[in-house]
Amino acid sequence: MGRTEWDHNAWYHHLLLRQVPAGAQRVLEVGCGAGSLARRLAAVVPRVDAIDRSPEMVAEARRLAPHNLALHLADAMDVDLPAGAYDAVVSSSVLHHLPLAHTLPRMAGWLRPGGVLAAVALPRIDLPRELPVELAATTVHHGLGLAFASLRPVTGAALFRHEPSHDVMPIAEPTLTAREVRRRAAAVLPGVRVRRLVLWRYLLTWRKPL
Numbered sequence: 001m002g003r004t005e006w007d008h009n010a011w012y013h014h015l016l017l018r019q020v021p022a023g024a025q026r027v028l029e030v031g032c033g034a035g036s037l038a039r040r041l042a043a044v045v046p047r048v049d050a051i052d053r054s055p056e057m058v059a060e061a062r063r064l065a066p067h068n069l070a071l072h073l074a075d076a077m078d079v080d081l082p083a084g085a086y087d088a089v090v091s092s093s094v095l096h097h098l099p100l101a102h103t104l105p106r107m108a109g110w111l112r113p114g115g116v117l118a119a120v121a122l123p124r125i126d127l128p129r130e131l132p133v134e135l136a137a138t139t140v141h142h143g144l145g146l147a148f149a150s151l152r153p154v155t156g157a158a159l160f161r162h163e164p165s166h167d168v169m170p171i172a173e174p175t176l177t178a179r180e181v182r183r184r185a186a187a188v189l190p191g192v193r194v195r196r197l198v199l200w201r202y203l204l205t206w207r208k209p210l
């Protein structure tokens with residue numbers, strides 16, 4: 001991997017953290033990978049559950065888990081979680097692995113009324129419509145990649161360096177554009193919002209009606 005490559009998932013973890021309602025007591029992360037977002041959630045929320053279907057990822061996440069982060073080896077498609085229990089259900093770069101029509105209602109079912117579903121995932125590139133955002137993404141990716149690579153030796157900070165587990169992290173190619181995601185999500189979660197983000201991601205947010 002080139003020295004100017006960096007972790008776009010980690011870049012958007014902060015955006016997901018900002019979607020968690022103030023005062024949230026219990027949050028679920030779906031598809032936690034090596035657990036970096038789950039650990040950040042556990043720093044601000046008293047109780048965090050995180051699931052992933054990869055034994056390697058769950059083992060890696062467990063290595064650094066704080067006491068208030070419970071990690072479960074489980075598949076989001078059939079895991080049995082308590083209904084209406086979570087103030088937020090979040091997910092980073094996982095939705096494009098899953099069939100939306102089945103997954104989104106399951107995630108919504110785990111939320112308490114008023115709870116928030118927030119997911120960042122990969123869209124399929126939508127050309128020519130999204131050409132401007134593609135050009136912006138390439139520019140931002142290389143610009144920040146160079147800046148991070150130059151600053152790491154000086155600051156000693158990781159600055160969105162890929163974690164060692166990155167090479168074995170399960171990935172999937174996105175099959176839906178952001179527009180298609182918006183249409184399919186709205187069919188099962190009325191009021192859902194899907195916003196295309198610059199760095200080859202979209203943000204899906206939905207608040208469960210009271």
Ligand SMILES: C[S@@+](CC[C@H](N)C(=O)[O-])C[C@H]1O[C@@H](n2cnc3c(N)ncnc32)[C@H](O)[C@@H]1O
Nearest residue numbers: 009031032033052053054075076092093097170
């Ligand atoms: C690209 S990684 C993202 C990991 C992490 N969320 C991050 O932001 O770095 C996708 C993760 O989703 C998990 N995953 C995919 N399908 C899943 C499913 N049906 N149930 C649970 N986890 C799943 C994979 O095992 C993998 O760890």
